[in-house]
Amino acid sequence: DAKTTQPPSMDCAEGRAANLPCNHSTISGNEYVYWYRQIHSQGPQYIIHGLKNNETNEMASLIITEDRKSSTLILPHATLRDTAVYYCIVRVVGTGNQFYFGTGTSLTVIP
């Protein structure tokens, strides 16, 4: 079962930062936080993941609170192509360990 809670939808102006929150208050010490996004009728695309430290890559930044009960995905300069459903998932690392998707946040980037 999904262990995350996200707002169902958000809007963001093109060129501005998009901040997508996720609550995972029951996260265990060995569970990572992953973010994926899904553009309409496509397979999910990996964005970023982290355990306790903040992470940054070419796509986004991930900010995890000190108690690890919540996190925020930041798209620094949103473009129209970032319009998608964003999923926050917690998972124990391992090749056989499953992802359980929650309902996600539908982000709309507005021109």
Next chain:
Amino acid sequence: GAVVSQHPSWVICKSGTSVKIECRSLDFQATTMFWYRQFPKQSLMLMATSNEGSKATYEQGVEKDKFLINHASLTLSTLTVTSAHPEDSSFYICSATTSGGSYEQYFGPGTRLTVT
């Protein structure tokens, strides 16, 4: 990066027939593959976990005799929807993880199944 393909990308079949969907890891060996289904405007629902050379593990509520999964090699898993009915119409997505300890799941582009 790691690429996962699915074939076909869409299929229409008649009620009562069976349809097979292939999932391939193109540039890596996948010891574990996963199958999901997604109904319109809903999230992905995990159906089963497939390990190479062994029987798939199905999630609660998923009929294993209806959704046959075979993972015969490190690069190929198949999902066969048997005796398909209109309610089986859905978007089916596979994913794969590498055997090298990667932290990511790589997802295929999905297969749209329509049962008439």
